[in-house]
Amino acid sequence: MKFLLTSAGIKNTSIHTALVDLLGKPIAESSALCIPTANYAQRGGAVNAWRFVSGREPETPMCELGWKSLGVLELTALPSIDKELWVPMVRETDVLLVNGGDPLYLCYWMRQSGLADLLPELGYKTVYVGLSAGSMVMTPNIGEHFVGWEPPTGGDRTLGLVDFAIFPHLDNPDLPYNTLTHAERWATVMPVPAYLIDDQTAIQVVDGVVNVISEGHWKQSTP
Numbered sequence: 352m353k354f355l356l357t358s359a360g361i362k363n364t365s366i367h368t369a370l371v372d373l374l375g376k377p378i379a380e381s382s383a384l385c386i387p388t389a390n391y392a393q394r395g396g397a398v399n400a401w402r403f404v405s406g407r408e409p410e411t412p413m414c415e416l417g418w419k420s421l422g423v424l425e426l427t428a429l430p431s432i433d434k435e436l437w438v439p440m441v442r443e444t445d446v447l448l449v450n451g452g453d454p455l456y457l458c459y460w461m462r463q464s465g466l467a468d469l470l471p472e473l474g475y476k477t478v479y480v481g482l483s484a485g486s487m488v489m490t491p492n493i494g495e496h497f498v499g500w501e502p503p504t505g506g507d508r509t510l511g512l513v514d515f516a517i518f519p520h521l522d523n524p525d526l527p528y529n530t531l532t533h534a535e536r537w538a539t540v541m542p543v544p545a546y547l548i549d550d551q552t553a554i555q556v557v558d559g560v561v562n563v564i565s566e567g568h569w570k571q572s573t574p
Contacts, residue, residue: 352470353478353557354512356486358519359550360411363566366553367416373478373555374445381445383418388426388460389452389484392500396452403450411482413448426457429464441469444477451483451519456500458488458509467510475557483519486554490516496537513556516545521569523550531570538572545572 353373361367374381387400402408404423406415414421422440424447429437441447449457461467470479479489487493491511498507518534520526534547546554551567563569 352473352512353475353555354489355478355480355553355555356489356513356517357480357482357553358486358517358521358548360408360413360482361416361480362412362553363551365564365566366551369553369555369564370446370478370480373557376445378416378418380419382420382422382443383414383446383448384422384424384441384444385414385448385450386424386426386457386485387450387452389450389454389457389488391427392453392456399452400450411451413450413480413482418446424466426460426464426466429466434465438465438469441466442473442477446478446480449479449481449485449488451485453500454484454487454493454497454509455502455507457484459500459502461488461510470510470512486519487517489513491543492516492541494518494537494541496533513561514559515543515554515561516541517554518545518547519550521547521549521552534570535572539574541572541574543574545574546570547572 387403390396390400488509489512492507538545548569549567552565552569555562
């Protein structure tokens with residue numbers, strides 16, 4: 352599987368170009384499934400989920416890019432239906448668009464739904480595009496600062512499909528806590544290398560090789 356882990360979606364030309372390169376074909380010829388599940392564990396989640404899937408999030412563009420086809424994969428529904436109804440669809444889809452929200456809630460439902468087990472099997476045909484929490488859920492853990500919704504088992508562990516941590520929305524004016532000073536403090540207690548990225552930055556991972564794509568600013572921190 353190929354990863355494009357963003358802070359705020361396909362925010363600029365460089366990230367857009369990286370996405371097309373990973374797809375190996377134009378967006379207009381590519382199929383996508385969007386996953387809004389992380390929204391529901393935060394205030395206003397239902398509205399934000401609708402805005403995401405309907406392509407009305409110009410500040411964090413994902414679904415509005417002009418896909419050949421676009422469907423909604425709601426993780427909370429999957430445990431109640433036969434896998435034959437959704438697994439083939441995921442396998443055939445070019446890209447998964449995973450929205451932000453609460454990373455631990457998203458992680459919980461990725462595991463409960465069976466998607467977490469399926470992801471490593473998808474191979475290089477599939478591109479995983481994360482936005483904020485959708486990116487963080489791929490890391491080994493998120494750190495205490497980002498714990499909102501608490502899973503039954505507690506802790507801050509996530510899926511660990513990449514071997515680094517992510518602090519998104521660096522220096523976002525709407526998130527006054529997300530300064531470089533606070534991000535660096537967060538990074539000091541993380542057990543793995545961390546990337547502190549602003550909304551103009553994404554991290555591409557192919558075959559374990561990490562490439563930072565940015566028209567903004569970012570910093571790497573080593574524990």
